[in-house]
Amino acid sequence: MKKLKSIVFFGSHELAVPALDTLSGLDLLPKLIVTRPKAGVDVDSDEPPPHPVIDWAREHGIEAVRSRRVLEPELQEQITALSPDLLVVVDYGRPLPSEVLEASPLGAIEVHPSLLPKLRGEHALRYALATGEKKTGVSVIDVNDDPWAGPVLMQEELEPVAGETFYDLLPRAATLSNSLLTKILKKLDTGKGKGKGKVQDEKNANEIPPLGSLHRKVPWSLTAVQVCNRLRAYPKLGLIAYCKYRPVEVLTARAMDWIDAPYGSSGTYLGLRQGKLAILCGGSTILGLERLRRPGGEVQSASNFAHTERLQVGDTLA
Numbered sequence: 574m575k576k577l578k579s580i581v582f583f584g585s586h587e588l589a590v591p592a593l594d595t596l597s598g599l600d601l602l603p604k605l606i607v608t609r610p611k612a613g614v615d616v617d618s619d620e621p622p623p624h625p626v627i628d629w630a631r632e633h634g635i636e637a638v639r640s641r642r643v644l645e646p647e648l649q650e651q652i653t654a655l656s657p658d659l660l661v662v663v664d665y666g667r668p669l670p671s672e673v674l675e676a677s678p679l680g681a682i683e684v685h686p687s688l689l690p691k692l693r694g695e696h697a698l699r700y701a702l703a704t705g706e707k708k709t710g711v712s713v714i715d716v717n718d719d720p721w722a723g724p725v726l727m728q729e730e731l732e733p734v735a736g737e738t739f740y741d742l743l744p745r746a747a748t749l750s751n752s753l754l755t756k757i758l759k760k761l762d763t764g765k766g767k768g769k770g771k772v773q774d775e776k777n778a779n780e781i782p783p784l785g786s787l788h789r790k791v792p793w794s795l796t797a798v799q800v801c802n803r804l805r806a807y808p809k810l811g812l813i814a815y816c817k818y819r820p821v822e823v824l825t826a827r828a829m830d831w832i833d834a835p836y837g838s839s840g841t842y843l844g845l846r847q848g849k850l851a852i853l854c855g856g857s858t859i860l861g862l863e864r865l866r867r868p869g870g871e872v873q874s875a876s877n878f879a880h881t882e883r884l885q886v887g888d889t890l891a
């Protein structure tokens with residue numbers, strides 16, 4: 574890079590570290606990295622848990638600061654004192670205060686894993702899978718007071734493959750994100766500026782709801798295919814159901830065909846079919862649970878779980 578010499582980076586989630594690797598490859602190491610602490614973690618703790626962004630910064634000898642919203646006056650003053658040419662935001666998930674945006678003559682760019690204005694918010698890639706989106710993508714925007722509503726500078730589509738899970742899609746999304754990040758940085762390095770970008774159409778905008786623990790609860794009222802989509806978003810943790818008043822993690826499942834019209838309410842156990850726990854879902858569809866686990870326990874096949882728990886046809890999973 575010839576003209577871009579100094580940047581401050583903001584990032585926290587899965588796309589942040591690949592983006593930092595891209596910056597390193599462009600010989601554009603950040604002067605400062607700002608990342609959010611993990612949920613429920615004391616930002617002032619003497620021994621915080623491992624954090625991929627913090628670990629990357631330590632390995633590269635760069636100062637990293639944990640901040641939930643960059644509202645600390647001391648941090649804002651530190652960023653201003655660095656006089657960065659540009660602020661780069663990748664998977665940070667919070668708006669930057671105007672005092673921070675004004676610290677750079679070029680302002681800030683943000684790389685976001687969705688086709689904005691669709692899916693504004695954190696965890697857009699995970700949410701796209703959870704809702705069965707046929708098409709998603711990556712956008713680069715000029716950051717304003719809203720972290721996802723600025724003019725779109727670059728955008729490319731990305732189509733999830735049938736059955737692809739979050740961790741299957743993530744590397745492809747990271748590759749596309751890094752490609753667009755490289756393009757916009759090289760453009761800015763020519764001194765031509767960002768350009769006006771395309772103003773987002775607010776009529777087509779939608780925001781992602783918070784993806785907390787409730788989002789991992791099996792939504793039995795949805796169709797079996799929709800539940801499978803939700804499970805694709807959480808391939809390691811699985812979804813949470815309740816069997817006999819105790820939680821159980823559903824790790825793998827698939828929609829099943831059914832000859833006879835099923836009976837019962839959503840969540841009703843219909844018996845073992847093809848080695849799977851057949852559970853009634855919304856729209857009279859059937860979900861076959863394949864692998865399950867009580868929290869802290871061993872992974873069990875459907876047949877072993879049915880035997881261990883002494884499941885009876887007509888039992889209900891909540």
